[in-house]
Structure formats: C-alpha cells, structure tokens
Amino acid sequence: MKTKISLLALFLAFSISNVFAHALWIETLATGKKGQPQDVKVFFGEYEHNEPDTAVKWFSNLKDFKLVLTAPNGTTKVLTASPDVLFYKASFTPDQDGTYKLSIVHEVAAVYEKAKIEYYAFADVAVSTLKINTVFPADAALTIRPDKHALKVGETAVHEVIYNKAPFANQKLTVVGPDKKGQPTATDAQGKFNFKPAAKGNYFLEAFTEEKKPGKLNGKDYEKTWHLVTYTTEVK
Helix, strand or coil: CCCHHHHHHHHHHHHHHHHHHEEEEEEEEEEECCCCCCEEEEEEEECCCCCCCHCCCCCCCCHCCCCEEEECCCEEEEEEECCCCCHHHHHHHCCCCCEEEEEEEEHHHHHHCCCEEEEEEEEEEEEECCCCCCCCCCCCEEEEEEECCCCCCCCCEEEEEEECEEEEEEEEEEEECCCCCEEEECCCCCCCECCCCCCCEEEEEEEEEECCEEECCEEEEEEEEEEEEEEEEEEC
C-alpha cells in the first residue's frame, strides 16, 4: 500500500512539474533609446532546456495573449504581435525617459488536469534613466518586482514577489542564467530575494503556486488554479 501511495505522489509531482516546465516569457533588450524601435519577442516552451515551442503548436488560446506596454507616465497600449517560427514578435518606439514595462496576463481557456492555468510574464526596458516603473496589471495575481533594472555583472537587485497583494513569503523560485542551468532560490519572510548575476546574458526568473479553489471555466469544472510568473532581463 505504501508503495502505491509513493508511486501516486511521484506521478502527481511529475505531472505538475511537466506542465510547468512550459512557461510563457518575454525577451527584449534591457535598455532602449528614444526614437529607436525596440524589438520584443514572446516565447512559450521550456526555457531551461532551450526548447521553445513553434508558434503553430501553442495550445488552447495561448496565441490570443495581449502584450501590454506601460510607459513611464503610466499610459498603456496593447502591442500588435505577429507569429514567427519560434515566437511572436512585436516592437515599439520609446518617446519618454524612464522604464517601460512589458506584461502579459493570460488565462488559458482549457482546463488541464482539473486545473485552471494563469500565465504572467514581465520584462522592463530602461530608457535614459533607471527610474523604476512600479505599475503592474491589477489582474496579475503573482508578480516579480525588481528594485533595479538593466543590471551589470556583480550588481545586486532585490526582487519582491507578490501573490494576491501580499508577500510571497518563504517560497521557492528558479533563476536560469545564460548557461541555461536552473538555480533554486527562495524568498524571505517579506517575499524578497537577492539577485546578483555573475555573467553577462539573459536571465529568466520563475515562480509558481497552486491555489486550491474550485470553479468553472468555459463550462468545465476545475479544482485549483496554477499561477506561473516569469520575469526576464538582460545583464550587461
């Protein structure tokens, strides 16, 4: 009997980790210039294994995501994203000093393994100044909030993780560096953790939580909601 229970627990753990090996993330340069177009790419797949899914294989309604740009003055607009082979691409031209925030808040239309899935993805672009943009989408239940953007190697930023407007305290996270090797970390009692990059390149930060609250989505019952957030940044 104990063996059966152990095997069941292993299966459930594998199922959850297998689903959330896939994530939605945004890639762009960490700095931009006024008057110059800024390219943005949106990926879905397994970041740590460098395996983005082809755009034609994105499941359910993922292709209907909205890529929102929040300017330093707080105004927002939805960027038009078009499919490429391995990602969706968009662009914008900064016209203000400050930090532009790129964000995606997406609810998957299909219920998977009795779970509703909520994806959140964030990235920032600093223009002329490193003043932080603290505006986050109100419908993002889980967010990763840095206190610095456009880091250089060896610099330290304090990241705060917020879940349902409260600190995501004493929770595990994953940081994937340019070598594509995941490094586990954890938040403290205030929902914060230190990020100190040791090499140049792109960094991928990911947090996950499960909310055990039943409901109905598009006529389908679900028992829980899986929240997955990513934050990507370039280190120079």
